[in-house]
Amino acid sequence: MIRKYKSKNKLRPTTSKVQLAIFSMIGHDNLIGKKFLDLYAGTGNIGMMAINYGVKLSCFVDSNPSFISKIKNKSKENNLLEKSKFLIANCETQLHKLSDKFDYVFADPPYNEEPFEKIMYQLAKNQLVHKKSKIFLEHSNKIGLKEYYEDKMRIQTKNYGDTVISVFQTANN
Numbered sequence: 001m002i003r004k005y006k007s008k009n010k011l012r013p014t015t016s017k018v019q020l021a022i023f024s025m026i027g028h029d030n031l032i033g034k035k036f037l038d039l040y041a042g043t044g045n046i047g048m049m050a051i052n053y054g055v056k057l058s059c060f061v062d063s064n065p066s067f068i069s070k071i072k073n074k075s076k077e078n079n080l081l082e083k084s085k086f087l088i089a090n091c092e093t094q095l096h097k098l099s100d101k102f103d104y105v106f107a108d109p110p111y112n113e114e115p116f117e118k119i120m121y122q123l124a125k126n127q128l129v130h131k132k133s134k135i136f137l138e139h140s141n142k143i144g145l146k147e148y149y150e151d152k153m154r155i156q157t158k159n160y161g162d163t164v165i166s167v168f169q170t171a172n173n
Helices: 016-026 045-052 065-077 116-125
Strands: 035-039 057-062 084-088 102-107 129-140 152-160 163-170
Touching (some): 016 045, 016 152, 045 065, 057 065, 102 116
Parallel strands (some): 102 129
Antiparallel strands (some): 152 163
16 A cells, blocks of 8 residues: 655655665665755654764755654754755755755655655755765555666665665666
8 A cells, every 4th residue: 555645744755674675775884974864854763763873964955844843853853953954945946955965865755746756856966976876765555666767777676565675876877
């Protein structure tokens, strides 16, 4: 069953099983000192988990100010503010507001939307990733993603019930 929400105030957090799988795919040691971008941050759990695994920066982006406010509060409560950045922005059109290059990107848009082409375009256009960066896209198993977006090629796909994680990296890396 696919969970669809019409309201932008409803969350569909990434399950703990999928969260652990993502960090297992990355490898915990590979996160140390890196930069992590959490698009459609929602609860912020993925970005905060990345900080706990050693990233030097986790940037949380969501268009919902309430979500970003809650993530800030959680970051403060857990002493993670020093390694956190927050941006209230549309992930499909406003990534130009970011200036860092990220080693890992995670995007978990609402399941009833398919903004993947726009996200990949924004990442490339605004030079937010480098050749070795990995981009993790969470999506419904009912959505078929392309094998290539911009200069990024799908290098891995993992299925978890209704949820799929597709991993992209620069082609011919």
